[in-house]
Amino acid sequence: MRERPAVEIEFLKKRYGKFVALDGVALSVPRGTVFGLLGPNGAGKSTLVKSLLTIIRPTECRGSLLDKSIGDRKTLARVGYLPEHARFPDYLTGREVIRYSAGLAGVPGRIAKERAEALVGTVGMGDWGDKKVGTYSKGMKQRIGLAQALVNEPEIVFLDEPTDGVDPEGRIEIRKLIEAMREQGRTVFVNSHLLGEVEQVADEVAILSRGKVIRSGKVRDLTAGSRMFEIRSLGPVPPEIRGKLETAGLEVAGDRITVPAADAGEVQGVIDALRAAGVVIRELKEVRQSLEELFLSAVSSARQEGGKP
Amino acid sequence: MRAALAILWDSFRLLQARKLFWFALGISVLVALFYASIGFNAKGMTLFFGAKTMENPLLQEGKPEAAAFYVMIFTDVIVKLWLAWVAVVLALLSTASIFPDFISEGSIGIALSKPVGRLRLFLLKYFGGLMFVALQVTVFTTIVFVALGMRVGEWNLTVFWAVPVITFVFSLLYCMAVWIGIWTRSTLFALLGAFMMWGTALLVQWGEEGLYEISHFNPEAGVTVDFRSGTRSEGESREKDPEMVAMHRNIERAVLPLPKTRDATNYLKRLVRMKERDSLLSGVTLDDLLKGELPDPKKAAAMKRLENRHSAAYVFGTSALFEVVILSLAAWIFCRRDY
Ligand SMILES: Nc1ncnc2c1ncn2[C@@H]1O[C@H](COP(=O)(O)OP(=O)(O)O)[C@@H](O)[C@H]1O
Numbered sequence: 152m153r154e155r156p157a158v159e160i161e162f163l164k165k166r167y168g169k170f171v172a173l174d175g176v177a178l179s180v181p182r183g184t185v186f187g188l189l190g191p192n193g194a195g196k197s198t199l200v201k202s203l204l205t206i207i208r209p210t211e212c213r214g215s216l217l218d219k220s221i222g223d224r225k226t227l228a229r230v231g232y233l234p235e236h237a238r239f240p241d242y243l244t245g246r247e248v249i250r251y252s253a254g255l256a257g258v259p260g261r262i263a264k265e266r267a268e269a270l271v272g273t274v275g276m277g278d279w280g281d282k283k284v285g286t287y288s289k290g291m292k293q294r295i296g297l298a299q300a301l302v303n304e305p306e307i308v309f310l311d312e313p314t315d316g317v318d319p320e321g322r323i324e325i326r327k328l329i330e331a332m333r334e335q336g337r338t339v340f341v342n343s344h345l346l347g348e349v350e351q352v353a354d355e356v357a358i359l360s361r362g363k364v365i366r367s368g369k370v371r372d373l374t375a376g377s378r379m380f381e382i383r384s385l386g387p388v389p390p391e392i393r394g395k396l397e398t399a400g401l402e403v404a405g406d407r408i409t410v411p412a413a414d415a416g417e418v419q420g421v422i423d424a425l426r427a428a429g430v431v432i433r434e435l436k437e438v439r440q441s442l443e444e445l446f447l448s449a450v451s452s453a454r455q456e457g458g459k460p
Numbered sequence: 461m462r463a464a465l466a467i468l469w470d471s472f473r474l475l476q477a478r479k480l481f482w483f484a485l486g487i488s489v490l491v492a493l494f495y496a497s498i499g500f501n502a503k504g505m506t507l508f509f510g511a512k513t514m515e516n517p518l519l520q521e522g523k524p525e526a527a528a529f530y531v532m533i534f535t536d537v538i539v540k541l542w543l544a545w546v547a548v549v550l551a552l553l554s555t556a557s558i559f560p561d562f563i564s565e566g567s568i569g570i571a572l573s574k575p576v577g578r579l580r581l582f583l584l585k586y587f588g589g590l591m592f593v594a595l596q597v598t599v600f601t602t603i604v605f606v607a608l609g610m611r612v613g614e615w616n617l618t619v620f621w622a623v624p625v626i627t628f629v630f631s632l633l634y635c636m637a638v639w640i641g642i643w644t645r646s647t648l649f650a651l652l653g654a655f656m657m658w659g660t661a662l663l664v665q666w667g668e669e670g671l672y673e674i675s676h677f678n679p680e681a682g683v684t685v686d687f688r689s690g691t692r693s694e695g696e697s698r699e700k701d702p703e704m705v706a707m708h709r710n711i712e713r714a715v716l717p718l719p720k721t722r723d724a725t726n727y728l729k730r731l732v733r734m735k736e737r738d739s740l741l742s743g744v745t746l747d748d749l750l751k752g753e754l755p756d757p758k759k760a761a762a763m764k765r766l767e768n769r770h771s772a773a774y775v776f777g778t779s780a781l782f783e784v785v786i787l788s789l790a791a792w793i794f795c796r797r798d799y
């Protein structure tokens with residue numbers, strides 16, 4: 152029997168007064184995967200996560216979280232959360248923040264202490280664990296934030312813009328930590344407007360724009376839909392062959408020829424034609440549309456549709 | 461249970477981190493030590509562990525008046541000036557930011573995403589804020605208790621009534637700060653709200669007491685006040701003016717929905733009991749004792765009636781009702797809001 156998804160939203164709507172922040176979202180997050188919820192600022196990503204965690208009350212909501220209906224309080228003991236712009240009391244030390252979170256989640260004191268000990272090490276804060284949070288840099292706060300989100304050994308962890316304000320080195324480490332969570336069998340739900348980063352870790356993504364999911368699926372499938380090949384010649388492509396290629400619908404720019412093709416077989420004809428004309432081929436590579444391009448095109452087409460009366 | 465411990469422990473850490481907490485505690489200890497330094501010898505009262513003597517025919521070593529007076533310094537001076545006034549101001553200044561900080565973006569999410577109900581969270585956080593005063597008053601009262609035992613030989617546990625009563629007085633103002641703080645998310649408005657409520661309540665309570673004096677106490681004690689020259693003269697009891705009595709009754713009704721911060725503090729005097737005082741010094745004021753003379757029985761009786769004019773239900777019951785209403789409003793906003 153297949154396990155039910157960690158998160159299964161059938162229908163989620165949230166209105167703030169007249170403003171519709173989430174307009175009937177549906178999505179599903181398989182267990183044990185890293186799921187990226189992408190979208191520009193103001194798309195409603197935080198609103199979605201907060202709805203799942205009872206931080207806001209959705210206007211209408213059907214769905215399940217870890218097999219219990221969304222909004223069930225007990226389920227939250229099995230959930231970890233790092234809020235966007237997370238702030239911890241300045242007067243607590245890193246270790247105390249972790250133990251406070253553990254206490255709220257109902258983790259017994261002795262176990263919480265052990266875990267806090269292990270977690271400060273895991274997130275690379277071993278030397279700083281006993282210093283006050285008020286003295287931390289943004290990156291350090293995020294690390295402690297990740298540690299406190301894991302202290303109850305959650306089945307699913309929600310990270311809202313985890314790399315926000317963190318330097319590049321710190322971002323790489325956070326990515327590694329996310330991968331480690333997946334290896335431990337946790338489901339990780341990451342909100343981000345930084346696509347490049349999510350692309351590197353996420354198994355599946357959904358793109359949210361103006362409260363609607365406009366694309367979703369496996370990263371591999373989404374980016375495969377627009378596969379291209381790129382051929383580069385030594386020196387610019389001669390004008391006569393360039394004309395022929397362009398009439399055949401290929402794009403030629405200097406020494407670069409872009410061939411839309413689902414697989415490499417379809418490119419061979421172009422190579423033959425080039426070789427026959429004596430063009431020296433320097434490079435041939437498969438080009439996947441990056442998530443960023445996919446995102447931009449999806450968001451802008453959604454905007455255009457939305458703009459129509 | 462664990463969640464409760466976590467929240468209370470967090471509140472405790474917060475207080476520990478506040479400089480004002482230590483400042484207030486430091487002064488508390490000084491004030492309590494000053495109190496402990498008051499003693500009595502054969503001539504009168506001594507201050508600063510016997511360094512200075514103030515002669516007084518009533519307040520002398522071994523006299524029951526001295527013992528009663530010693531308790532009275534606590535209930536009439538120290539409780540009113542220090543505990544119910546300065547200590548409460550300091551506590552409000554230190555605790556007004558608790559809720560605005562707690563519900564700030566990026567901070568509240570951690571607590572709300574846990575398997576703890578919102579109402580529980582709210583109440584625990586609220587009680588955590590009361591710890592500030594409860595701890596201060598406990599330390600203070602313990603010193604006073606010991607001082608009292610050593611100085612006048614009476615180990616009087618009723619002085620510990622100060623802990624719940626003063627904490628209650630503080631909670632009447634703190635609930636206001638909590639409500640406004642949750643509503644506006646602003647510490648400044650929370651403080652303003654609490655102080656305005658306090659000011660209003662005080663004014664009305666003063667007004668009520670003033671009117672009681674004019675309409676009941678003065679006629680009973682035979683005191684006449686010449687308002688032009690400001691002189692008081694004492695004579696025979698006289699009839700009460702029904703109009704004034706009615707006016708007093710009206711203002712008493714008007715105070716009904718307000719928190720009785722001052723009355724509650726005054727009530728402490730009735731809760732801290734001493735074997736001797738009730739019969740011996742009933743209705744005698746601190747001023748009388750400092751002057752070294754006892755008032756005539758008619759005036760003392762009138763004073764006693766003034767002190768006892770309100771029932772516990774009036775003082776604590778209506779105040780508690782006020783607190784419940786304000787807290788319900790605060791809890792309602794806290795539990796229903798989208799963060
Ligand atoms: N408490 C709130 N009241 C009113 N509007 C809100 C509230 N929270 C968020 N919004 C609005 O909802 C939209 C989505 O916000 P959010 O979920 O934070 O977006 P994201 O996380 O994708 O940047 C934004 O336009 C924001 O202004």
Ligand SMILES: [Mg+2]
Binds near residue numbers: 193198235312
């Ligand atoms: Mg957001």
